[in-house]
Amino acid sequence: MxxxxxxxxxxxxxxxxxxxxxxxxxxxxxxxxxxxxxxxxxxxxxxxxxxxxxxxxxxxxxxxxxxxxxxxxxxxxxxxxxxxLYFSKHGHLSVEAFTDADWVGSVTDKRSTSEYYTFVGGNLFTWRSKKQNVVTRSSAEAEFRAMA
Incomplete structure (x- = not known):
C-alpha cells in the first residue's frame, strides 16, 4: 500500500x-x-x-x-x-443531539440505517449507527424510527 x-x-x-x-x-x-x-x-x-x-x-x-x-x-x-476526534474547550457544557436515517440504505435487505450523534460542550461525545429492525415504507417513517 x-x-x-x-x-x-x-x-x-x-x-x-x-x-x-x-x-x-x-x-x-x-x-x-x-x-x-x-x-x-x-x-x-x-x-x-x-x-x-x-x-x-x-x-x-x-x-x-x-x-x-x-x-x-x-x-x-x-x-x-x-x-x-479533537476535543477543545468552548466555555459551555450544553448538550446537543442529532439524528439521521438513510431510507432503504441496504441493497440486500432494504432496511434503513439509523444514526445519532451527541455533543457535550461542542465536542463529540457519543455516536452510533444501527440497521433498523423493520423495512420502512417512506423516508419520513425511517426518520421517525431514528428519532424514536
Missing amino acids: LGGRLCDTPLELGQKLSEDQGGNPVDRRRYQRLVGKLIYLSHSRLDIATAVSMVSQFMHAPKSSHLEAVMRILRYSKVSPAKG
Whole structure:
C-alpha cells in the first residue's frame, strides 16, 4: 500500500455493496483481519465509520468487490492521517443531539440505517449507527424510527 494511488473519500459516491455483487471469493481470514483493524480505527476516526460499517457486513463471505472497498478505505486513511476526534474547550457544557436515517440504505435487505450523534460542550461525545429492525415504507417513517 506504500506506493498505491490515493483517494479523497473512503467510498465511491453512491456506492452500495451487496452479497450478490460480482467478483471472486477472497481469503476470508485476511479480509476479517483488515476489517477488524479498521473497526478499531473507526472508534477515533468518524470519517471512516460508515464505510467500515458497510464492509463489515460481508465478513462471512467476502468477494473481490468488498476487498476493493476495504482497500479504498485504507488508501483514504493514508491521505488523511491527522483526521480524528479533537476535543477543545468552548466555555459551555450544553448538550446537543442529532439524528439521521438513510431510507432503504441496504441493497440486500432494504432496511434503513439509523444514526445519532451527541455533543457535550461542542465536542463529540457519543455516536452510533444501527440497521433498523423493520423495512420502512417512506423516508419520513425511517426518520421517525431514528428519532424514536
